[in-house]
Amino acid sequence: MIAISSFNSFKNVTISGHKNIVLKVVVLCQKLGARTIPLNINIPSHCNLMKPIINEFKSILDVIVFNHPKIPFINNVDAKCEYHPKTIKKALVRQLYCPVNWYDSIKYIINKNFVYVIEFSTQQTLSHISKNITNKINYSRIYKPQGLNITLQKYFNK
Secondary structure (H helix, E strand, C coil), X not given: CEEEEEEEECCEEEEEECHHHHHHHHHHHHHCCCCCCCCCCCCCCXXXXXXXXXXXXXXHHHCCXXXXXXXXXXXXXXXXXXXXXXXXXXXXXXXXXXXXXXHHHHHHHHHCCCCEEXXXXXXXXXXXXXXXXXXXXXXXXXXXXXXXXXXXXHHHCC
């Protein structure tokens, strides 16, 4: 099995699936002139191969108390804001097995006139991709707990 796991831009998609099939598709895409970048991910993120762990993931989310967000929470599968903890949890579960719609999420952010985006990651992959879509957004990356406080102070305690 193989599937598109993220629509990053018109020129950039990510695929997930069984490793041997992904590698065959990569070779085929390279032969057709595509530039490929292997990601160091050991799970088939954002595709149906993740469905077997849905219940386990739901049970983990069930013990975490989610409050109503004070800042917009973008559901990047449907490219829209979620405001209720229950729908945020459902969106997080769906993100396991549905493709990320990053391009439309960034367009949604632009249309809502949001100017700050916080990426929770050890790398700046999504903010880098997003800069190819628009230069109207300020990005911050958080990958350590103390980074959250620094970022929140930077944007909200001016």
